Amino acid sequence: MKRRDPWRIGGAVFLAGLTIFALLPMAWMLITSLKTQFAALQYPPQWLPKNPTLEQYSLLLSPGNPVGQEFLRYLFNSLWVSFASTVLGVVVAVPAAYAFSRFRFPGRNLLFYSVLLRNMFPAVVFLMPLFIMMRWLGLVNTQASLILTYLTFGLPLSIWLLKGFYDNIPVQLEQAARIDGASRFQAFILIVMPLSSPGIIATAIYSFIMAWNEYVYALTFINNAERLTLPVGLQRFFTEYATNWPGLMAASFIMSVPVVALFLVLQKYFVRALTEGAVKS
Amino acid sequence: MANARPGLLRRIVRHRADYLYVAPALLVMLLVIAYPIYDTIYLSFFNTPPNLALEDKIFIGLGNYQRILGMDSFHEATWNTFVWTVFSTLFAFVLGFGAALALNREFVGRGLMRGILLIPYVISAVAASYIWRWLYHSDFGVIGAISVAIGLTENPINFLDSTDFVMASLIVVNVWKEFPFAMIMMLAGLQTVPDQLLRAAQVDGAGPWHRFWHITVPHLKGVTLVTVLLLLVANLNSFTIPWIMTGGGPAGASEIWITHIYQLAFGRIRFGLASAYSVILFIVMMGMGYFYVRALTKGDAK
Secondary structure, three states, X not given: OOOOOHHHHHHHHHHHHHHHHHHHXXXXXXXXXXXXXXXXXXXXXXXXXXXXXXXXXXXXXOOOOHHHHHHHHHHHHHHHHHHHHHHHHHHHHHHHHHHHHHOOOOOHHHXXXXXXXXXXXXXXXXXXXXXXXHHHHOOOOOHXXXXXXXXXXXXXXXXXXXXXXXXXXXXXXXXXXXXXXXOHHHHHHHHHHHHOHHHHHHHHHHHHHHHHHOOHHHHXXXXXXXXXXXXXXXXXXXXXXXXXXXXXXHHHHHHHHHHHHXXXXXXXXXXXXXXXXXXXX | XXXXXXXXXXXXXXXXXXXXXXXHHHHHHHXXXXXXHHHHXXXXXXEOOOOOOOOOOEEOOOHHHHHHHHOHHHHHHHHHHHHHHHHHHHHHHHHHHHHHHHXXXXXXXXXXXXXXXXXXXXXXXXXXXXXXXXXXXXXXXXXXXXXXXXXXXXXXXXXOOOOOOHHHHHHHHHHHHHHHHHHHHHHHHHOOOOHXXXXXXXXXXXXXXXXXXXXXXXXXXXXXXXXXXXXXXXXXOOOHHHHHHOOOOOOOOOXXXXXXXXXXXXXXXXXXXXXXXXXXXXXXXXXXXXXXHHHHHOOOOO
16 A cells, blocks of 8 residues: 555645645734834845744734723633623524434424524524614613624524534433433433533634624624624724734734634534534435 | 324323423524524515615515516626625635545644634635735735735736736635634545555555545545535625625626625615525525425435
């Protein structure tokens, strides 16, 4: 099997090219973020910063100056909104996914496919009526509006992913517990929940990343600078300091760190979450 | 499920405890999904005043639909949407599938490689859009500078302000962002191809191309269908990249349905018109949704 066949060499070359394509933009983000504003606006560009500086990062991350205050507030808002909507979504999704996986109640298929179909609808279809609803509820410009609307994508996704995990837990384990005298609810809490914790972790991370990266609802529902989340806050930062490309790149880098870190640590679960359901072995 | 069978009511009563598990989810979904869909369809039949109170709306039947289908900007956006969706999907799938094939063998650093290639998919579309705006910058962009440095062009290309290049430039960004998704899906699909079958074919003297075409490809039909459908849907729905990078410009050259709807709804506050536009998009989506559910449930005959 160690023969050097042309397929293998071709594959390696292709993979190398693709890696360069994937990495170069991020490398350039990092390089730019280490430049001064003056150094960034050079033509031809400095391929590597001549005087690398962490000035932009210290500006963004120190609460002592207005830029840093603003940026840290956005960061905190993003964390809070993503965390709250993830927890809410998973808590509601767990029993529903379990029921879809285990029980055969009338209307189950119909309900489940309508959950699935939600993945087809563009956010924009929901945007106008949800905006009207949020105005009516007096929630425009509050983070509650985001936490609630993020369920439009978080909840169906969580139900779908979790059902896949429950399908893979042998039903015999619960049956054994039932024979030993546990109620159906007890069997669910004591047997199924611990076994499905990897699934819940994967689902929660997926849902957190989706919420962390969400842009269009945040753009539409929030225009109070105090309450913006990072993706929209970045835009304000960009328009207000239009020429500060190193600052914008540093901000983009900081914003990407949590999701990339989460993902790299839990890559296995993440990949499983992505492909669950689409691939049947 | 034969719902019309007599005793449906009795079955519902017998299963009443089951509904407690799904009730919270259903309640939330009714509030944030079913009601908005109803409201969008409802609003699409009204001429709404350009303010947010929506009090003096006038019922005009299919008037909004007629207006949209007659707008030149709609036809232009439709063509752009088609180009955007088809080419993004095609290139993302080809690159992703290629990467999956190359990664589907044991070698040192394979896990690391897969991780690196997935990063564009994980980072936020907003950050990606700004990074690429900077790469494309008309004066200080690194891509323009490289193409001059290696003698490809005499002057830096104006990627985003030119009606000729803007669509292709945006598609590159989109492909960069989503090829990893196709890669992961196809890699998972490739891992279900039975090894014994491939080895048996090799023993029988089948070459690599033959094995690929007659064993691997037929096994991947299902996952390919799901992946392509999900890419099509994602591309038809994508908003962030075109909105941040160009906002549909220059001169509408990168306007796609979603950005156009957003512009009508929240730029010009024409909720009725934008709702009708959404319903048109919605109908196209339902067509795809039908195939998606069918692809997912095939072989799930329990």
